[in-house]
Each structure stands twice: as C-alpha cells, then as structure tokens.
Amino acid sequence: xxxxxxxxxxxxxxxxxxxxxxxxxxxxxxxxxxxxxxxxxxxxxxxxxxxxxxxxxxxxxxxxxxxxxxxxxxxxxxxxxxxxxxxxxxxxxxxxxxxxxxxxxxxxxxxxxxxxxxxxxxxxxxxxxxxxxxxxxxxxxxxxxxxxxxxxxxxxxxxxxxxxxxxxxxxxxxxxxxxxxxxxxxxxxxxxxxxxxxxxxxxxxxxxxxxxxxxxxxxxxxxxx
Amino acid sequence: xxxxxxxxxxxxxxxxxxxxxxxxxxxxxxxxxxxxxxxxxxxxxxxxxxxxxxxxxxxxxxxxxxxxxxxxxxxxxxxxxxxxxxxxxxxxxxxxxxxxxxxxxxxxxxxxxxxxxxxxxxxxxxxxxxxxxxxxxxxxxxxxxxxxxxxxxxxxxxxxxxxxxxxxxxxxxxxxxxxxxxxxxxxxxxxx
Numbered sequence: 118x119x120x121x122x123x124x125x126x127x128x129x130x131x132x133x134x135x136x137x138x139x140x141x142x143x144x145x146x147x148x149x150x151x152x153x154x155x156x157x158x159x160x161x162x163x164x165x166x167x168x169x170x171x172x173x174x175x176x177x178x179x180x181x182x183x184x185x186x187x188x189x190x191x192x193x194x195x196x197x198x199x200x201x202x203x204x205x206x207x208x209x210x211x212x213x214x215x216x217x218x219x220x221x222x223x224x225x226x227x228x229x230x231x232x233x234x235x236x237x238x239x240x241x242x243x244x245x246x247x248x249x250x251x252x253x254x255x256x257x258x259x260x261x262x263x264x265x266x267x268x269x270x271x272x273x274x275x276x277x278x279x280x281x282x283x284x285x286x287x288x289x290x291x292x293x294x295x296x297x298x299x300x301x302x303x304x305x306x307x308x309x310x311x312x313x314x315x316x317x318x319x320x321x322x323x324x325x326x327x328x329x330x331x332x333x334x335x336x337x338x339x340x341x342x
Numbered sequence: 343x344x345x346x347x348x349x350x351x352x353x354x355x356x357x358x359x360x361x362x363x364x365x366x367x368x369x370x371x372x373x374x375x376x377x378x379x380x381x382x383x384x385x386x387x388x389x390x391x392x393x394x395x396x397x398x399x400x401x402x403x404x405x406x407x408x409x410x411x412x413x414x415x416x417x418x419x420x421x422x423x424x425x426x427x428x429x430x431x432x433x434x435x436x437x438x439x440x441x442x443x444x445x446x447x448x449x450x451x452x453x454x455x456x457x458x459x460x461x462x463x464x465x466x467x468x469x470x471x472x473x474x475x476x477x478x479x480x481x482x483x484x485x486x487x488x489x490x491x492x493x494x495x496x497x498x499x500x501x502x503x504x505x506x507x508x509x510x511x512x513x514x515x516x517x518x519x520x521x522x523x524x525x526x527x528x529x530x531x532x533x534x
Contacts, residue, residue: 165416168416169412169413172408172412173409176401176402176409177400177401177402178398178399180400180402181396181397181398184400190403194402194403194408197402197408198408198411198412198415202412202415202416202419205412205416206419277395278396281396296392300389300393301396301397301398302398303398306350306354317353318349321349321352321353321356325381328381329384331388331392332387335388
C-alpha cells in the first residue's frame, strides 16, 4: 500500500475558492463572494442596478489587471468596458461553480489576448494616451480620478511602477499574466489555472520562470533599497 | 511509496502558505533540493516588489462614466430594453405574425371562391357648362355673356359703359407689324 508523506489537509483554504468556498487568496480588500452571488442572481433576472453594483465592485481589479497587461490606459479602459459588456451578455450562462471575480478575470484574459492579436505589429493603431493625462482633465469634472499621494510619493511610486512595468514587458504574455494574477491580484493557483485555461503545473512553471526573470531584471533596484 | 509532495502543496509552500505539519514536511523534503529553496526565495523577493509597485485595484478614469457607458451599451445592444423577456412578450411575438399569415390565406381563399360582382360602369360626370363669371370693375356696368358653339363665337356685352368718343384712336400697340414676340416698348404712345 502506497504511503503518502504529504496528506492533504482539508482545512487548507488557500488553493482556491472551489475548495475554500470563498476568500480570495488572503489579499486584503478582496470582495466577499456571498454578496456577489446575490447580486449575480438579481442581475441574471434582468436587474440592471444589481449589475451596475457588480461593475462598481469589480471594475478596479479588472481595470488594474488589464492595464498591467496592456500598459495603455486608454486600451485598458476600453477593454475593461468590453469585459463587463461581454460578461452581461454571458451572464445567463454563468454558473456559481466559479467565483464571479474569477469568471470576470477569465473574460478579461480572453479580451487581452484578442486585443494583442488584433493589434498591429508596428503599433500604428495605438490610441493617444494623452486624453487621460491629468493635466487635460477638467478640474470641475465630477468623476476626477483621485490622487491621494503627495507629489514626492507619486513620483517615487511612478518611477517604481515604470521600472516594474519595463521588467514585466520583457516577459512573455503568459509569464506576465501568471505573475500579475498571483503576485499583484492575489489569485489562488487554481483560479489562475482556470483563468488561463491551463494546468496547475503550468501555472507553477510560468510563475517560476517569470519570478526568476524579474528577480534578475530588478536585482539592482532591489539591492539599492 | 510517495515521498514527494504534490504540486498543490509545493505551490503553497513556495508562497509560504503552508502551516504546521504540512509546512514541516515540505521543509524537510526541500532541504536536499536547492532548486525548490531557490524558487521560494524568488517568490519572497518578487512578490512584495510587485505588490508595492503595482496596484491590485485601480479605479478606471471617469469611473461614473465607465459604469454609465456600460449601461448604455447594454441597453443599446438589447434594443433599448434590458429587462429579461417574459412569457407575454414571447406569446405576442409569435401570435401576431401567425395571425397575419392566416388572414392573408383567408383573403386569398375568399378571392378564389367568391364570384366577382358585375361591374356597372357609371358614366363619367359631365361637367356642367357654367357661364363664366364676369367681373365689371365699374359701378353701374352690367355684363352679359353669350356663347354659340355652332357659330364658334363668344360675345360679352357691357351695358352702361360710357360711349367711346370718336376722337379716340386705338393705338397701334396691337399691331407692331413684325414678329409676334416683337417688343412694343419703342412704339410712341399718341397723345390723348
């Protein structure tokens, strides 16, 4: 009889919502899945207000994930819109087997890959990003994006972000997405496998290579701190 | 005998997400496997880096407009109605075209069965020959109109008009002596 030194402990809830029944991988600020379920149920009945609430709850994470993938605010904005419109269209087919957020990430994954395929190689079709620059935003606009950081913090944060984005840009899209979903978005391994349509082993492999490359690329920055 | 942790356990161990006996078991297993220790070290270094440099959630610019545009697009794609379909609408969607088709077939059948009624063509109404209305701008003048088709003549009699003096000569404007469309502007008007 085979003996397993590493028996599975049923109490472990980090692998994913399918086993844990909720909770997004210990990331603070993760939205409670129970409330999502109620809103999804109402939205499936045609309640547009409920769907609007779902959009409000998830738009920040979806937009951030897409922006980190495409590195263009305008494209990220448009793609995020596309995700929520497609999600509405597919909502009747959504089953509560997966968390709503994981399902959204999966739609976002498809949207990003479609976008990457559509984009012309020379980048000639890029939309001008200036339209979202803060200097051009009407100060009286009601929905002005908030900027709570001080100018120094903002500059340092932007600089750090630029370096990380430059490093991420050197990764393949698969490696980049795996590391973003895990280390930035905080998804569980199983969720990442669902989103990326691959096995758990593939997720681990992609994460390993992505982290290895990032460690090498960001080594100087890391040591100077 | 299985002496290796499965990949799920290893994934959790790399992310420092194991506790207790599970963590201790994988720690013991990895002690002789530097490549796995390296993986865990990479994760420990890179994870906080990315988390501090990139936001997990970031409100899209113009967040209110973001929602409003989605709502508008959904309404537009749904033909202005986002409410789910219900049984009544589905019934009418099928009932109305079916009724129209049945009506057309009934009319066609009736048209082939019923004999057409004899058509009596009424004569065209003959327009009444009305006398023309005669307008006399001068008070006391009466006008009468006579017409004779056999004679192909029309006569208008004005009664009460002052006699035209013999000295009055009709100017030659009526006869320019040239082409019909010749101008009469150059003909001198005779003094009264």
